[in-house]
Amino acid sequence: xxxxxxxxxxxxxLFDYLQRIGIDAASVxxxxxxxxxxxxxxxxxxxxxxxxxxxxxxxxxAKMQELEQGLPWGAxxxxxxxxxxCHCMIGGRTLRDALRLAERLDALxxxxxxxxxxxxxxxxxxxxxxxxxxxxxxxxxVLIPEDWDxxxxxxxxxxxxxLLVWHALCGWLIGQALTSAxxxxxxxxxxxxxxxxxxxxxxxxxxxxxxxxxxxxxRILLDRRIVHTPESLADFLNNSVYHLIAMDRVPASTxxxxxxxxxxxxxxxxxxxxDIAAMLYxxxxxxxxxxxxxxxxxxxxxxxxRCQVAVDKLLHEDARVxxxxxxxxxxxxxxxxxxxxxxxxxxxxxxxxxxxxxGRV
Numbered sequence: 251x252x253x254x255x256x257x258x259x260x261x262x263x264l265f266d267y268l269q270r271i272g273i274d275a276a277s278v279x280x281x282x283x284x285x286x287x288x289x290x291x292x293x294x295x296x297x298x299x300x301x302x303x304x305x306x307x308x309x310x311x312a313k314m315q316e317l318e319q320g321l322p323w324g325a326x327x328x329x330x331x332x333x334x335x336c337h338c339m340i341g342g343r344t345l346r347d348a349l350r351l352a353e354r355l356d357a358l359x360x361x362x363x364x365x366x367x368x369x370x371x372x373x374x375x376x377x378x379x380x381x382x383x384x385x386x387x388x389x390x391x392v393l394i395p396e397d398w399d400x401x402x403x404x405x406x407x408x409x410x411x412x413l414l415v416w417h418a419l420c421g422w423l424i425g426q427a428l429t430s431a432x433x434x435x436x437x438x439x440x441x442x443x444x445x446x447x448x449x450x451x452x453x454x455x456x457x458x459x460x461x462x463x464x465x466x467x468x469r470i471l472l473d474r475r476i477v478h479t480p481e482s483l484a485d486f487l488n489n490s491v492y493h494l495i496a497m498d499r500v501p502a503s504t505x506x507x508x509x510x511x512x513x514x515x516x517x518x519x520x521x522x523x524x525d526i527a528a529m530l531y532x533x534x535x536x537x538x539x540x541x542x543x544x545x546x547x548x549x550x551x552x553x554x555x556r557c558q559v560a561v562d563k564l565l566h567e568d569a570r571v572x573x574x575x576x577x578x579x580x581x582x583x584x585x586x587x588x589x590x591x592x593x594x595x596x597x598x599x600x601x602x603x604x605x606x607x608x609g610r611v
Contacts, residue, residue: 254495255297261289264303264310270395273313281309283566299605301562304492319392320363322384322404325412327494331363333487336419339476340483345424346472349380367416371469377430378469380420381462382412406437406458410448413465417452418494420467422486424474425507425530426540427453428467434460477530482510492558504530504540505551512555520579523548557593560586564598565605571598 265275265286279286282305289298311328314321326332338355342348349369356366365384372379386394386405394404413433421427431454439445439458448456452465478486486493493506511529515521521529526548527537541547556578563569563577575586590598 254300254492256300256303256495257294258289258292258296258298259294261298261303261306262286262294264306265290267398268310268313270398271314271317271393273310278309278313279306282306299561299565300495301489301492301558302605304489304495307491314393317392320365322364322386322393322408323411324494325365325367325382325415326363327415328491331359332490336483336487337480339419339423340478340480342476344472344476345420345474348423348476349420349472365412369472370464371472373469376469377466378472379464379466380413380416381464382409382416383463384408384412403440406435406440406444409437409463410435410444413463414448414451415494417465417467420471422493422506422510423476423478424471425477425504426471426474427544428465428471430454430466430468432466433457434462434464434466436460436463475531477507478510481514482507485510485513504537505544505546508548508551509555512552513559516555516559516577520552553589553593556589560590560598561594561601564602574598 261284265279268275268278276286282302284302284306292298308328311321315329320326320331321329326335335352335355338351339348342351346369349367352367353369356363360366364386365382368381368383370379370381371377386408394401398404400407410433413435417428417431417433431452433448433452433454433456435456435458437458445456445458493509507530508526511526512521515525523537524534527534530537532540541551560574560578563574571587572583575583578586580586580589587597590596590601594601596604
């Protein structure tokens, strides 16, 4: 298992953006125990834990909300409005129900946020389209500064990132990647690297200057049952940016649902494979086939969750190795230490010392 990381240049880019819109980047970073000066001194491609970036982005989104503008990036990811939307959708029985609820809520909030979704169904082609509309002008004055070097690509980034978040969220809700997906973006292309990144994430074609801003997928998926609960939603929202970064590397899947369910169950013990299958309303054989199709296993997923939880508690709760070993189901602390080194390449102490030296206060 490879630790999920984010390059230092992405942190620096966010720090620069916050300063340009009048927010003290250092004070935001301090709330999540990061030092912009130390990170800026690293090589641009130096890998840092994705969880650090997720915490930073969430803190930045909270600060940006104080500007009383709808966040134009990623469908408002990290904002109170995004969380409200997710709580609304979790009440649906199927993906269709959830998206119709989202459509109704967005219609009410459009004048405030400047963005909304609409579900379009085409029975003849068995295709569903999720349309994401955003009025960039509402955010331009405050959140899109004229002196920003990325101002020319803002319409593309705002529209495409919104579609990506909705694509990932839908997949998370049903525990299955959206199949036959394609993106049509109502904005110009940025460059080939950006196009390839989008195509890789959705595992499908991407079209720019398309005259519509939509994510299309197989209509049959609208009948899929929502496999999450208010409890697993709480875990998702606490780490939403991290989950979506992970989905960028491995598109939304059954694995995402299992990760949330394991995280919730951990305090009372690691759930068995049979337990997980029951929670997902699947037979064990169906779940095993689904994971094989995603080229993973229950053991791999358990290890990924254990690694994420261990890193988080080690860095932010100063947890002891013995306590982590007990929480994560290891019989001996030494077994946990060996596994942790296998996951990250470092012992828990060495990992903590390394992160302190690279970015934290």
